[in-house]
Amino acid sequence: MLNRVDQPPALSISGLSVAYGDKPALSAVNAVFHQGRMSAVIGPNGAGKSTLLKAAMGMVPLITGKVEFFGLPLAAARNRVAYVPQRASVDWDFPASVIDVVMMGLYGELGPFRFAGKKHRDKARECLREVDLEPLADRQIGQLSGGQQQRVFIARALAQKADLLILDEPLAGVDAATERTIVTLLKKLAREGAAIITVHHDLSTVRDYYDDVLIMNVRTVANGTVADTFTEQKLADAYGGRLVGAGLPAPVPGAKVEA
């Protein structure tokens, strides 16, 4: 926090526009995410939250816009960034063990060719310990519960030793114990100086979990600290009348006293 002014933001996005076909998915989005902070990206379904993060990671073609990681272009900062896709985006029936998947996080360190030795295996086990999964290291990934699979993904991101973790709905469909483990771990990483950015759905936990928030709906609605930004007015701007329709718990922002 003290150095916040001197440090370049972990991720800064300016004027970013993306379209799928002729349908605009993102329109001139601006957002800044800082080091040492837990940031949530929230907005209604179809707001472009995942698209924003994918576009920042260069996985969706931009129409316009500038993206910088730690003040650098992605190519120069890639090894400082870990990306955690949605759990449902992969086939968990894949013939791999838990530790195999975590070892994939060492790609940045090992590159395509270097042989992974015992040292790297130990590193991967270390990461599994952080998410309480070490006893399951040799299990086939398809045999895990949804929450455990999500924790495997987090462990893989830990193996990347990144300064910025971008997570696409890490808490979607996980059990309460997993949610606690993941949030505690992410908060610890943020305290140690990492930037955490997660796409988040449960508006009732935003105040408990996050320092900063980006509220968006195709465009930026608001971006700043939770205290200043997570207001009823801003949420109404983003969600409109769809809050109830989206099946979200009715949020009472402002009414809730901070822990």
Added chain:
Amino acid sequence: MAVYLGLTIVPILIGLLAAVAAALLGNFLVLKRQSLMGDAVSHVVLPGIIVAFVTTGSMDAGPMLVGAAIAALVAAVLIEIIRVLGKVEPGAAMGVVFTALFAFGIVLLEQTDTGAIHFDVEHALYGNLESLVWLAGLEWSALTDPAALAELPPQLPRVAAALVVVIAFFCVAWRPLVIATFDPVFAAASGVPVRLVDGALIALVAIVAVTAFEAVGAIITIAMLICPPAAARLMTDNLVRQLLLSVVFAAIAASFGYLAAGAGVALFVSGVAVSAAGMIATVSGLILALAALFGPRRLGARA
């Protein structure tokens, strides 16, 4: 005994090498749920090869590969056009394009006077494994005789080279390939050249399809790309073990299939030869059926 060397072992070896090369690649098509892609590529290769053959008059690997590559490009463009203009799902667009192009290849083949060179519809479908004998290799001493070795069917070094290229690709690109296959989004975010890896995989399928095609025909190529890996997938949850098992299954199918076809010929001396290619594909289908019935990963078998 030595007579088997040239008459049986050499054609079996050609079939086996082609089968193993196809099966190795097929593992990744199966895991990516792109089995249809292998089907499409090995079908589309046919018109490409025929056009190349007709325009150059040569059956060298070079022009055939170029022809197959052009055909694959044309197919990709057509699939995209049909998908966008017809608003149909990609599988349907693929199915339409590859069967149409395959049929076009057959018609072209029938309408073209291929002259003295043996290249006809049956050859295209079933290959010509039975005729790929090594007549100079009827004595064991031929194995050390350069003059006799020079008369080996040219298909043997070609399929062997294709297999070597496939194995080399796996050695060089193993980690990117596995990561990109399991989780392409994570792979792209981590700097794995996902498109390059995917493209190389499909290009290799095309190369194997072209080399295997001339020796063993389109049917085997398709069967070999999918059946052994799919059967191996039902047997294990370990990727390396799956690859090795698929190789074993492919080798069994190629050798037993070939021998069974030969036994079939002996059985029905009527002169109705059983196609070796058809028999090999049948055996690989049987292996898949057995794996589906008894494999440890079959539905309901897991705790």
